[in-house]
Amino acid sequence: MELITLIGAITVFILAIFLGFELITKVPPTLHTPLMSGANAISGITIVGALIFSNTDYNNGDPGFAAWLAFFALILATINVVGGFAVTNRMLNMIAGKRGGK
Amino acid sequence: MDEAVWDIGYLVASILFILGLKKLGHPRTAPTGNLYGALGMLVAVVVTIAQMDFGLTNNFTLIIAGLAIGGAIGYYMAVKVEMTGMPEMVALFNGFGGAASALVAASEVFRRINENDLPEGLELHVAWTAIGLSALVGWVTLTGSLLAMMKLKGGVEIFGTWYRTPTWGPEWLNYVKGLILISIVGLLYMTIEAPGNQDYVIAIIALSSILGILFVLPIGGADMPVVVSLLNSLSGIAAAFTGFIIGNNVLIIAGSMVGAAGLILTNIMCKAMNRQLVDVLFKSFGGSDKEQVTRTKVGSDPEEVAMVCDGISKCVIIPGYGMAVSQCQHQVREFADILEANGCEVKYGIHPVAGRMPGHMNVLLAEASVPYEKLIEMDDINSEMAECDVALVVGANDTVNPAARSGEGPLAGMPIIDADKAGVVVIVKRSLSVGYAGVDNDLFYEDKTMMLFGDGKQMMTELVSSMKEL
Numbered sequence: 001m002e003l004i005t006l007i008g009a010i011t012v013f014i015l016a017i018f019l020g021f022e023l024i025t026k027v028p029p030t031l032h033t034p035l036m037s038g039a040n041a042i043s044g045i046t047i048v049g050a051l052i053f054s055n056t057d058y059n060n061g062d063p064g065f066a067a068w069l070a071f072f073a074l075i076l077a078t079i080n081v082v083g084g085f086a087v088t089n090r091m092l093n094m095i096a097g098k099r100g101g102k
Numbered sequence: 103m104d105e106a107v108w109d110i111g112y113l114v115a116s117i118l119f120i121l122g123l124k125k126l127g128h129p130r131t132a133p134t135g136n137l138y139g140a141l142g143m144l145v146a147v148v149v150t151i152a153q154m155d156f157g158l159t160n161n162f163t164l165i166i167a168g169l170a171i172g173g174a175i176g177y178y179m180a181v182k183v184e185m186t187g188m189p190e191m192v193a194l195f196n197g198f199g200g201a202a203s204a205l206v207a208a209s210e211v212f213r214r215i216n217e218n219d220l221p222e223g224l225e226l227h228v229a230w231t232a233i234g235l236s237a238l239v240g241w242v243t244l245t246g247s248l249l250a251m252m253k254l255k256g257g258v259e260i261f262g263t264w265y266r267t268p269t270w271g272p273e274w275l276n277y278v279k280g281l282i283l284i285s286i287v288g289l290l291y292m293t294i295e296a297p298g299n300q301d302y303v304i305a306i307i308a309l310s311s312i313l314g315i316l317f318v319l320p321i322g323g324a325d326m327p328v329v330v331s332l333l334n335s336l337s338g339i340a341a342a343f344t345g346f347i348i349g350n351n352v353l354i355i356a357g358s359m360v361g362a363a364g365l366i367l368t369n370i371m372c373k374a375m376n377r378q379l380v381d382v383l384f385k386s387f388g389g390s391d392k393e394q395v396t397r398t399k400v401g402s403d404p405e406e407v408a409m410v411c412d413g414i415s416k417c418v419i420i421p422g423y424g425m426a427v428s429q430c431q432h433q434v435r436e437f438a439d440i441l442e443a444n445g446c447e448v449k450y451g452i453h454p455v456a457g458r459m460p461g462h463m464n465v466l467l468a469e470a471s472v473p474y475e476k477l478i479e480m481d482d483i484n485s486e487m488a489e490c491d492v493a494l495v496v497g498a499n500d501t502v503n504p505a506a507r508s509g510e511g512p513l514a515g516m517p518i519i520d521a522d523k524a525g526v527v528v529i530v531k532r533s534l535s536v537g538y539a540g541v542d543n544d545l546f547y548e549d550k551t552m553m554l555f556g557d558g559k560q561m562m563t564e565l566v567s568s569m570k571e572l
Contacts, residue, residue, distance in 0.1 A: 003224060009351070017359070023123050023363060024124070024363050025366065038139055039126070039334060039364060040360070043340075043357060043360040045356040046353060049345075056213075064213070064216070069206075071167070073201070073204075073205035074172060076201050078172025079198050080176070082173045083195050085143070092132050
């Protein structure tokens with residue numbers, strides 16, 4: 001990794017933190033739980049890392065210890081992503097569906 | 103074609119995440135926001151798979167199996183869970199997210215050590231620091247979330263025996279936690295000095311797991327929403343560190359954004375309880391030494407309450423965790439309908455920390471088709487309490503405890519809903535026992551208070567039928 005890449009990554013990291021602070025400053029209490037759940041599902045983005053490391057060359061049919069760890073990570077991340085968005089959707093439907101007589 | 107072109111896909115995913123999170127904060131756009139988030143995730147996954155090396159000999163078995171197994175489990179859990187179990191579910195998913203980041207970090211470090219493919223110079227410092235931090239935050243999130251989940255449930259059942267989740271934390275435990283954290287930082291430095299030694303990595307994993315448990319152990323059940331929210335923030339940070347490991351901006355953006363958002367939410371909840379985050383985390387409170395209840399109060403029966411409620415002009419319903427446990431929101435709604443049919447004005451007073459999650463009550467009442475406009479926040483409802491004829495408290499305790507105004511005890515300074523200012527206070531509760539904060543409630547013993555002892559659902563059903571008979 002080159003120094004410039006690292007500094008670029010740190011820049012993105014810091015700016016995204018500020019962005020997160022600004023994005024949700026005022027949220028009605030109704031949405032606190034769905035917001036937490038939705039944000040949690042987004043943090044399942046680590047699925048990308050799990051995918052990349054799950055894709056390794058087999059050595060005589062054995063993916064190796066590292067790939068098994070990544071595979072386990074992939075299962076957990078997918079549960080987090082799929083379950084997270086589904087559960088958020090359920091909560092929001094419950095709230096939105098009952099408003100405005102829809 | 104330059105491989106970097108694929109990064110445009112990640113940019114699209116990042117934009118979708120940002121828009122999604124923003125839209126999640128407004129009631130009307132929230133469903134769209136969630137959809138954007140899911141879409142962003144799909145884009146990220148597709149882009150990742152599309153740019154993979156198809157030449158490897160594995161035929162994507164692990165990837166397809168992992169996605170299928172995880173997807174099926176996740177979807178099943180999300181569809182099956184009941185609304186009361188929502189906080190536990192979020193805590194569990196959160197733990198999984200943290201564990202995934204930690205495992206990705208572990209995978210990378212063990213692969214590099216096994217294949218003797220150790221980085222050098224700056225890359226070594228960056229990769230090993232990110233791996234160490236990702237492991238630290240990830241494992242803390244996992245064990246912390248699991249313990250938080252058990253605390254929300256109140257206990258665990260092992261081989262048919264119920265074990266209550268303990269809350270324990272003497273003052274000196276904070277020093278132990280500090281010591282562990284310093285050791286982990288030390289170990290992190292040592293992994294960089296000796297990158298081929300996997301013992302240090304295993305030590306980091308073990309110590310981080312212990313730290314997560316020690317972190318949540320002293321915190322009482324009432325504070326779990328704050329803890330879950332903070333852990334949610336941590337799992338985002340863990341994902342961001344994983345982004346540094348694989349050099350991927352979408353992980354860094356999504357992860358740190360969620361980290362910041364989780365922190366904001368944590369702060370909102372602490373403010374609602376009028377407490378400092380530091381106090382919540384490092385001063386044990388709630389559930390540890392509870393006051394013994396010695397006073398008694400004669401319970402009322404639903405017929406009496408129905409008679410009192412006949413012909414009143416204003417009623418405020420104050421729900422709490424008990425309503426969530428007994429799932430009596432439909433009966434509460436029915437009760438409100440009857441009152442309204444008789445010309446009574448009914449409103450719901452929602453305490454910001456009622457239940458076990460912010461917005462917990464709103465979700466439950468929405469399920470029972472209670473119009474959104476009738477859910478009034480604490481500050482607004484308090485100005486109306488004096489003109490209220492009957493305050494119906496369903497399964498709430500600490501959030502209406504006047505002891506909070508006294509400035510003493512664990513509840514000191516917490517804003518409450520002024521139920522005691524209403525003409526008559528009806529409290530549906532199983533017993534006189536103390537709430538999570540462990541403080542006896544004077545409101546129960548006041549002359550104008552009528553206690554309906556029993557399960558929320560049963561009591562509300564009886565109350566509704568008594569109202570109909572009038």
